[in-house]
Amino acid sequence: MDDDQVFKALADSTRRHLLDRLFERDGRTLTELESELEMTRFGVMKHLRVLEDAGLVVTRREGREKLHFLNPVPIRLVHDRWIDKYTEHRVAALADLKHQLEETA
Amino acid sequence: MDDDQVFKALADSTRRHLLDRLFERDGRTLTELESELEMTRFGVMKHLRVLEDAGLVVTRREGREKLHFLNPVPIRLVHDRWIDKYTEHRVAALADLKHQLEETA
DNA sequence: ATCTTACGTGACCAAAAGGTCACATGTCAA
DNA sequence: TTGACATGTGACCTTTTGGTCACGTAAGAT
Numbered sequence: 001m002d003d004d005q006v007f008k009a010l011a012d013s014t015r016r017h018l019l020d021r022l023f024e025r026d027g028r029t030l031t032e033l034e035s036e037l038e039m040t041r042f043g044v045m046k047h048l049r050v051l052e053d054a055g056l057v058v059t060r061r062e063g064r065e066k067l068h069f070l071n072p073v074p075i076r077l078v079h080d081r082w083i084d085k086y087t088e089h090r091v092a093a094l095a096d097l098k099h100q101l102e103e104t105a
Numbered sequence: 106m107d108d109d110q111v112f113k114a115l116a117d118s119t120r121r122h123l124l125d126r127l128f129e130r131d132g133r134t135l136t137e138l139e140s141e142l143e144m145t146r147f148g149v150m151k152h153l154r155v156l157e158d159a160g161l162v163v164t165r166r167e168g169r170e171k172l173h174f175l176n177p178v179p180i181r182l183v184h185d186r187w188i189d190k191y192t193e194h195r196v197a198a199l200a201d202l203k204h205q206l207e208e209t210a
Numbered sequence: 211a212t213c214t215t216a217c218g219t220g221a222c223c224a225a226a227a228g229g230t231c232a233c234a235t236g237t238c239a240a
Numbered sequence: 241t242t243g244a245c246a247t248g249t250g251a252c253c254t255t256t257t258g259g260t261c262a263c264g265t266a267a268g269a270t
């Protein structure tokens with residue numbers, strides 16, 4: 001769960017998309033995640049490996065399947081690196097505002 | 106302030122170091138930030154440009170100097186993408202625990 | 211036993227990113 | 241106005257990364 005691995009893992013849009021899918025619903029298999037993407041199984045597997053090495057995804061084997069789960073803790077640590085407790089309220093309010101503006105747009 | 110630009114900007118350790126410096130104290134110039142790094146001015150300038158394009162750093166010209174300021178809002182948006190309000194408390198508690206463990210280690 | 215399904219590895223290639231340099235513009239001071 | 245300082249641009253090279261493929265292992269179904 002090294003710093004650099006986390007940030008590098010988040011830098012690719014395909015990997016972020018995979019995290020989005022797991023955020024919607026956990027416990028998916030490689031095959032299931034692959035079916036949604038315009039990419040070979042090998043590409044998706046590589047991406048999942050990067051996410052797992054970074055600690056953003058944890059896995060559990062179930063027979064011949066491998067189930068993938070999202071781990072949000074490293075993302076919170078990213079947050080805490082540049083947002084201290086004193087400014088968090090103000091920044092969170094600005095972020096909420098942005099979310100609302102995007103909903104109505 | 107595009108998604109991809111933010112994540113790509115955070116993916117490099119030199120750029121994260123620059124954000125750390127600005128987190129400590131805002132309003133630094135290129136020359137000041139350069140002096141702390143084992144890199145030519147041109148490299149640092151490129152990195153600052155990437156951070157600025159991503160919206161993580163905002164700047165103001167002051168005569169022949171350019172002052173750099175940290176903008177934490179995009180980082181909060183990263184947080185909100187995969188940590189909803191319901192799980193935030195639990196995850197924040199885990200992250201705090203990790204911070205404490207690192208202090209005593 | 212054998213066939214299918216699901217995951218895994220290493221080599222390989224093309225595209226993107228990090229870093230440096232020659233050269234250039236604008237600003238302040240004497 | 242001359243010189244020093246602070247920032248800026250485009251070309252260039254090297255390293256890293258994203259993606260595919262041939263080949264391989266292992267678990268469930270028939």
